[in-house]
Amino acid sequence: MDFSDWNVKIHWELHLLPPKMKKVEYKTPDELKLLTERKRRETQQLIKKLKKMKSKKLDEMVHSLHDEAFSTFDCLDCANCCKTIGPRLIEKDIDRLAKHFKMKPSAFILQYVKTDEDGDFVFNTEPCPFLLPDNYCMVYESRPKACRDYPHTDRNRFHQILKLSHKNCETCPVVYEIFEELKTK
Ligand code: SF4
Ligand code: SF4
Numbered sequence: 001m002d003f004s005d006w007n008v009k010i011h012w013e014l015h016l017l018p019p020k021m022k023k024v025e026y027k028t029p030d031e032l033k034l035l036t037e038r039k040r041r042e043t044q045q046l047i048k049k050l051k052k053m054k055s056k057k058l059d060e061m062v063h064s065l066h067d068e069a070f071s072t073f074d075c076l077d078c079a080n081c082c083k084t085i086g087p088r089l090i091e092k093d094i095d096r097l098a099k100h101f102k103m104k105p106s107a108f109i110l111q112y113v114k115t116d117e118d119g120d121f122v123f124n125t126e127p128c129p130f131l132l133p134d135n136y137c138m139v140y141e142s143r144p145k146a147c148r149d150y151p152h153t154d155r156n157r158f159h160q161i162l163k164l165s166h167k168n169c170e171t172c173p174v175v176y177e178i179f180e181e182l183k184t185k
Helices: 003-016 029-038 040-051 055-072 080-084 091-100 105-112 145-149 158-168 173-183
Strands: 113-115 121-123
Touching: 029 040, 029 080, 029 173, 040 158, 040 173, 055 158, 055 173, 091 105, 091 145, 105 113, 158 173
Parallel strands: none
Antiparallel strands: 113 121
């Protein structure tokens, strides 16, 4: 095989690679709210289409976009979720966080927790009381499960949370870009 054959081969193989996702750029929650509103109708149409897909196939697509997006986007350059949406706290979260601060769970609740309009436990300030000025989490190893799971784009059965994820486009630049990318598929 001479070099021209190699050129053809490489060109052909590159052609077969899936197109790269657009690099995620940071956006403020205000910008994301505006963009999500502007694209509401087309995103709703996309959701209708995604609901008809095989669940496993959709998970594969979303997980791969999740990996690609977070390979270049650093949550430390964002922290929108920690600043604007409090995680729902379960008993285990409160016990773990209280232990982290060597406090009794009841004392931890008094100092850091309130109940929201749905009766769920949430932190009593926004931004989160444990968010540091450089966007690091003061309790990272002990953070609530909801913080570990957010933005849910690497979970299975993504079809179950399409509506919630559409809402998350208003907060998370990665989720917003994943939906935009799915529109091109
Ligand atoms: S999960 Fe999303 S909203 Fe939260 S810090 Fe990372 S990119 Fe930002
Ligand atoms: S506990 Fe940590 S990860 Fe969770 S909202 Fe607060 S700062 Fe963010």
